[in-house]
Amino acid sequence: MTDKRIGWIGLGKMGAPMALNLVAAGFPLTVYNRTAAKTAPLAEAGAGVAASIAELAGASDIVFSMIDDDAALEAVAAEVLAAATPGTVYADMSTVSPAASARVAERAAAAEIAYVRAPVLGSTNFAAAAQLVVLVSGPEDACAACTPVFAALGRKIVSMGVGEEARTVKLVINMMIGTTAAMVGEALTFGERAGLDWATMIDVIADSPVASPLVGYKTQMLKERDFAPAFSAAQMAKDFDLILDTARAGDLPMPVAGTVRQLWSAMMAGGRGELDMFACVAQLEAMAGLDAPSEGQKSSG
Numbered sequence: 001m002t003d004k005r006i007g008w009i010g011l012g013k014m015g016a017p018m019a020l021n022l023v024a025a026g027f028p029l030t031v032y033n034r035t036a037a038k039t040a041p042l043a044e045a046g047a048g049v050a051a052s053i054a055e056l057a058g059a060s061d062i063v064f065s066m067i068d069d070d071a072a073l074e075a076v077a078a079e080v081l082a083a084a085t086p087g088t089v090y091a092d093m094s095t096v097s098p099a100a101s102a103r104v105a106e107r108a109a110a111a112e113i114a115y116v117r118a119p120v121l122g123s124t125n126f127a128a129a130a131q132l133v134v135l136v137s138g139p140e141d142a143c144a145a146c147t148p149v150f151a152a153l154g155r156k157i158v159s160m161g162v163g164e165e166a167r168t169v170k171l172v173i174n175m176m177i178g179t180t181a182a183m184v185g186e187a188l189t190f191g192e193r194a195g196l197d198w199a200t201m202i203d204v205i206a207d208s209p210v211a212s213p214l215v216g217y218k219t220q221m222l223k224e225r226d227f228a229p230a231f232s233a234a235q236m237a238k239d240f241d242l243i244l245d246t247a248r249a250g251d252l253p254m255p256v257a258g259t260v261r262q263l264w265s266a267m268m269a270g271g272r273g274e275l276d277m278f279a280c281v282a283q284l285e286a287m288a289g290l291d292a293p294s295e296g297q298k299s300s301g
């Protein structure tokens with residue numbers, strides 16, 4: 001617990017359950033969301049609501065953000081840094097590129113605001129259950145000031161360093177998560193084409209050496225073909241762009257990530273961009289000319 005005044009920006013699929021957990025844990029919380037209607041459940045739960053980022057930043061000791069991407073980070077950070085008083089801590093928990101984050105770090109240093117990078121592992125259900133893994137890098141004192149808040153959001157806090165380490169390791173993990181989704185989708189399509197029973201094939205995969213916690217979380221979704229997004233294909237496209245742009249800047253070849261990125265484009269072009277990334281199986285079935293059940297249609301398994 002902390003007696004510091006906490007400001008929270010971003011009440012999307014992740015930010016809303018995270019902020020609700022902070023209210024439930026008793027933190028003095030003020031929230032802001034660009035689309036004001038999304039603040040209603042937080043207000044009902046007892047949080048204060050700010051009408052602008054400037055209002056929130058001016059009245060907070062620590063400001064957190066959980067927002068989309070590089071562009072959102074740079075826009076939100078500009079407003080936070082302009083309004084926060086020197087000594088305020090700004091912690092961003094979004095998935096963004098190390099390069100954009102480093103630009104914000106420079107601006108934060110000039111404004112005498114301590115800047116913490118704290119992306120998370122775990123999707124919306126983990127956010128709701130306060131079971132995230134929080135990957136943290138930044139100035140030690142500022143990271144320590146955020147620790148009680150991180151502890152209320154997750155099951156584990158990992159200190160990665162003082163710079164962009166947390167941003168980088170988040171991209172390392174997401175490259176593997178996206179590649180796993182693509183691999184599972186392609187393998188399922190291969191088995192389906194050969195006439196395997198859908199549910200039995202998924203059960204075999206889930207109990208095989210290639211099973212992982214991720215494959216386990218997605219087993220039911222795949223069996224039921226219920227692709228409501230925890231993390232959408234469009235969001236994964238964004239993360240693969242962060243990964244590939246970062247790699248390209250250093251002439252690092254990433255042939256696997258480069259190929260998998262095409263699948264997210266195919267999904268977005270095929271109207272599946274807002275479905276869960278594991279709906280890539282439906283995209284691959286369509287590409288294979290398979291007459292698969294439509295998304296959302298339950299299987300008997």
Ligand SMILES: NC(=O)c1ccc[n+]([C@@H]2O[C@H](COP(=O)([O-])OP(=O)(O)OC[C@H]3O[C@@H](n4cnc5c(N)ncnc54)[C@H](OP(=O)(O)O)[C@@H]3O)[C@@H](O)[C@H]2O)c1
Binds near residue numbers: 094
């Ligand atoms: N979903 C997951 O499973 C998951 C897991 C781990 C990490 N992440 C990462 O967490 C971050 C948030 O993900 P999410 O799923 O919560 O996304 P989301 O549901 O799309 O929510 C995005 C939030 O960012 C706000 N936003 C976007 N651009 C903004 C701007 N320029 N100024 C102010 N606010 C802005 C949105 O405001 P509006 O409501 O006005 O649009 C919304 O509150 C992303 O970086 C994502 O990659 C997601």
